[in-house]
Amino acid sequence: MTNTNYPSRFDGRPELTQxxxxxxxxxxxxxxxFTDRLERLRQAAGLTWAGLAKAIGVDYKQMYRWKQxxxxxxxxxxxxxxxxxxxxxxxxxxxxxxxxxxxFFRD
Numbered sequence: 001m002t003n004t005n006y007p008s009r010f011d012g013r014p015e016l017t018q019x020x021x022x023x024x025x026x027x028x029x030x031x032x033x034f035t036d037r038l039e040r041l042r043q044a045a046g047l048t049w050a051g052l053a054k055a056i057g058v059d060y061k062q063m064y065r066w067k068q069x070x071x072x073x074x075x076x077x078x079x080x081x082x083x084x085x086x087x088x089x090x091x092x093x094x095x096x097x098x099x100x101x102x103x104f105f106r107d
Contacts, residue, residue: 031097035067041085041094056080 031037042052053063058077065071073081085091 030072034072034095035070037095037097038067041088041091044091044094045084045088052084056084 042049045052045055047055049063049067050060053060056077057080058073062071062077066073072078081095082092085095088094
């Protein structure tokens with residue numbers, strides 16, 4: 001299931017599906033400085049915290065838990081966050097680290 005609120009990628013790579021992202025091992029995926037990176041992504045996008053929460057479709061209270069308590073995004077929220085970051089110039093590098101790549105193999 002692809003979130004239709006986001007335009008298709010222009011580089012020919014397939015869209016990430018929510019199912020793809022829900023099966024990622026988040027504990028190994030998120031950088032230790034995730035909250036700092038989330039702040040830098042917000043700034044790069046030119047949004048307020050409320051604007052970023054709205055852009056990725058989560059409640060501001062949940063966004064607050066990510067940035068203050070270090071709570072990790074759940075599957076659906078992580079999916080939306082990665083899709084959002086992929087559309088901000090340099091967003092995936094900001095959020096996940098330089099050279100971050102995801103590869104999904106399907107049978």
